[in-house]
Amino acid sequence: MKYFIMTFIYVIFNVVFTVYATEIKTSVQLIPESQxxxxxxxxxxxxxxxxxxxxxxxxxxxxxxxxxxxGLEITQLNTVEISENNADxxxxxxxxxxxxxxxxxxxxxxxxxxxxxxxxxxxFLPLKTKQEDxxxxxxxxxxxxSFLWIFFLxxxxxxxxxxxxxxxxxxxxTSLEFKKHYQDLFSSADERKDFEKIYALRKEWxxxxxxETNAHREFLKLMEAHQYRKEWTKDMAxxxxxxxxxxxxxxx
Numbered sequence: 001m002k003y004f005i006m007t008f009i010y011v012i013f014n015v016v017f018t019v020y021a022t023e024i025k026t027s028v029q030l031i032p033e034s035q036x037x038x039x040x041x042x043x044x045x046x047x048x049x050x051x052x053x054x055x056x057x058x059x060x061x062x063x064x065x066x067x068x069x070x071g072l073e074i075t076q077l078n079t080v081e082i083s084e085n086n087a088d089x090x091x092x093x094x095x096x097x098x099x100x101x102x103x104x105x106x107x108x109x110x111x112x113x114x115x116x117x118x119x120x121x122x123x124f125l126p127l128k129t130k131q132e133d134x135x136x137x138x139x140x141x142x143x144x145x146s147f148l149w150i151f152f153l154x155x156x157x158x159x160x161x162x163x164x165x166x167x168x169x170x171x172x173x174t175s176l177e178f179k180k181h182y183q184d185l186f187s188s189a190d191e192r193k194d195f196e197k198i199y200a201l202r203k204e205w206x207x208x209x210x211x212e213t214n215a216h217r218e219f220l221k222l223m224e225a226h227q228y229r230k231e232w233t234k235d236m237a238x239x240x241x242x243x244x245x246x247x248x249x250x251x252x
Contacts, residue, residue, distance in 0.1 A: 025050055026117045039127045041098045045072070049115060051088035056111065057081070060092055063108050068117065071124055072096040098124055179208060183251035192232060195240055199223040208251070215246040 030037070031044040045068070049060075057080045064077035076095040083089035107114045182205045189195060198205075202220060206212060222240050226232060232240075 024052070024115050026115070028117065036125055037098050038125050039098050043072070043096055043098065044078075045074070045092070045094045045096050047092040047094070047117070048083070049090045049092070049117075050086065052090050052110075053088055055082060055088075055090045057090070059110050060090060060108075063092070064094070066108070067099075068096065068108065069124075071099055073099050175208070178204075179251050182208070186248050186251055189244060189248070190241075192237065195223060195244060196227060198244075199227065205251075210250075213247070215243065216250070219243045219247055 027048040029046040031046065037043065060080045061077055064074055067073055074094045074096045078093045078095060080090070080092050083091055107116055109115075185194075185198060189198060199220065206216070209216065219240070222243055226236055226240065229236070
């Protein structure tokens, strides 16, 4: 009899000790921090649960779309991870919307176990006035991180557009200046040195022609043939000048 009593006490002690040792604890923080929240407020939830040995993170991901404390609708699950400092601590970060005053405690399912989550000491208040036909079209919520990504993406696009536009106008202005320069050069060309300069710069101005004509090619052909002559005869100079007169208005 004495042996039976001792065995019974030992078993009871081990059961109690095991339950106590594995009691699930939780910590909940709402961001932004406030003493009061109203229906419709969007909050970030930072939930820590411990001790969970060999945690199955996929099970915790199932809480997305569920209700916590009968009033916080979890609309987006941001991260579920093991704490870097303690392998038995699971950290859940989510976005939620306040849809009703909450109860003092809540439950989330982990496998076949119901985990009790103690509510933080906040006041969750209903709206004082509501529209009769009020309804939620979409409960999806953009998290703070997603908002920052969108913000920087928009800023980046604006910068790219500004740079490209500035480059386009700079190129356009440079092109106009270039054409004006050659318009003056072609209009005033009258001597051998003028024609030789235009021939030497042919690779610059030919791409800006509306069309390269036979007259342009004839002028270049004559210049190639006579440019190295020490002196031009009167007939040579007249032939080149007459040929150039045909293309003189190329940049007008």
